[in-house]
Amino acid sequence: MSTGFHPLTIAEVRRETADAVSIRFDVPDALKPLFTFRPGQHLTLRADLEGQDVRRNYSVCVAPQEGELRVAIKRVAGGLFSGFANEALKPGMVMEVMPPHGAFTWAFDPQAANRYVGFAGGSGITPVLSLLKSALLAEPKSRFTLLYGNRDTASIIFLEELAGLKDRFIDRLSILHFLEDEEEEVELFNGRLDRAKCAELLERVVSVADIAAFFVCGPGPMMDAVEQSLLERGVARDKVLLERFTADRPDAAQAAATAARAAEAAGAKVTLVLDGRRRSISFDPALGNILENARAAGVPAPYACKAGVCATCRGKLVSGKVEMGANYGLTAAEVEAGYILTCQSVPVGADVVVDYDA
Template identity: 40%
Template sequence: MFHPLRVSEIERITDDAVAVTFAVPAALRETFRHTPGQHLNVRHHVGDEEIRRSYSICTPATEQPGAPLLRVGIRMVDGGTFSTYALKELAVGDQVEAMAPTGRFVLAPRPGNFAAVVGGSGITPVLSMAATLLAREPLARFCLIRSDRTAASTMFLDEVADLKDRYPDRFQLVTSLSREEQAAGLHSGRLDRERLTGLLPALLSVPDVDGWFLCGPLGLVRGAESALRALGADRSRIHQEIFHVTGQVTASPAATQVVTPSESRLTATLDGRSGSWPVQGGESLLDTVLRSRSDAPYACKGGVCGTCRAFLVSGEVRMDRNFALEPEETGAGFVLACQSHPVTPEVEIDFDR
């Protein structure tokens, strides 16, 4: 369900990015209470077309005086309809429709040592995680390794510097610029698997970190995960969220070998109501549901955001792409409806689990 939120502030934070702050009405305070790391799904209409996008919340999940605020970071994407609108047309006082915060890339405050490897706009959810953790849990520490192209393109530079000043003994910051030399810190270049394998043990004991949070472009996240596994990090402690998948990514060989039945039927449960519909040739399970239920949850339709996650009750499906669900989730029976196609004549999914 979407709710109107009023834009209370728009701040230009780099040449190609803005931070947009929304005022949350008192009646929706509980609806929009978030866990650090979650995102907002927003929608905008261009003519007859509905555009949905997902943006991570950077606001700390702490009690705020007065009316609560939610802040998201939006970076311009080539050809991006909503990001272009946000940077060029959106104004203070405008209303934007948004769903309640969602997402499982989260860090609920608790004692321990935590670390993150982020690239570009991947800082957005991690900023909320670090700020909330350090403010609410005095026995917690956080190490942030961030990669950006240049200092001028670095999002939330002041907010991260403020954390370093406020928690000098519990917050560690390492920055890397891929296209620019810096006076101190790492030499320029990408933070790939090889560099991280050498860097991370010099910063902290990798196997002893209670939670690793990887966020940013696909290449950075995959490289960081590979480095962490090689350095002895437990798989269950590594959490990731992909922000950008550049280039053409094909379906897995196993998926392309699966034969789709000529006729199949989908049963889906959403918000306590069930329906059953024929799956038309080539369409995903999400598109099948959307033909009759416009309230079906989705944002990117690219297998990245995880908004359309559903539990596979019965039948079999193939997923073309998956950059959102972790192995534990797929092992438990969850699928991405936007990437799933029926393998059996009858398939049932449940969005409510």
């Protein structure tokens, strides 16, 4: 993954709901190899807002086969970037964009005849839609079931597009909507996707035995409910793919433990590899983690959320040891391969080498 930002011109701003837009970028031919994406991945966008360098991750909402690069941005209460995107972005404007990344993805096989299930809540539909469309386009013999929760009909992002996909793939796509603030005739479709609702759905609607993968994205409580319900029914953990947008702040005990680990690493030598260049720094515990130490030393290490969620700050631990706190962004396979989240890592001992280019 390229760690740098690139200026991309906005080709289209499309209003999806009253509080959500989708943004299509024009990608020059010279940058198309860099911006080739896998379904379910996201982009990091950067803007200077109110004197701040603000970075946010937004999932690509199209399939690679569609030949465009588009993300969706839902306004959140008090959200500096999401408010700016919904109010101010216009075609012709230029934004700084990092090439696609993220592990919430799947390698679809044209010869496969699989069944997939997506659980989405609110704006969590964005990466799930990319995966849904990719499954239907790339695997002509596969089927997809989408269970999508929202407050009401007006808040359903991509409502018309989903209806069009249902008509186009009528024998292979099933879509069930669940609304919190609107009463439907069938009681099953009323209310949020909580533990009780998920248990009922897995009992009555979704047979977990022959599902190749479950794609889950939405609010934290919904994702926890889905994950726990699936695991309780014996679904293998590697079949449950999760994409978290946010993470809770660490509690006092966790924060104290992190500070203690950082203090023990004071003065440890850390070597960073970025864009082919090596830079050695002395770890300062006051800065908290490897990422902040890198940035303070002038190394332009990539980042976005700084909460262990997005994996933008991912690097490969080439040598030495680190202790990593929260990890919502790396898969078990990536951790096994030696990747770390530098925003959550402190060195253990000396001679730590982290390669951002790997």
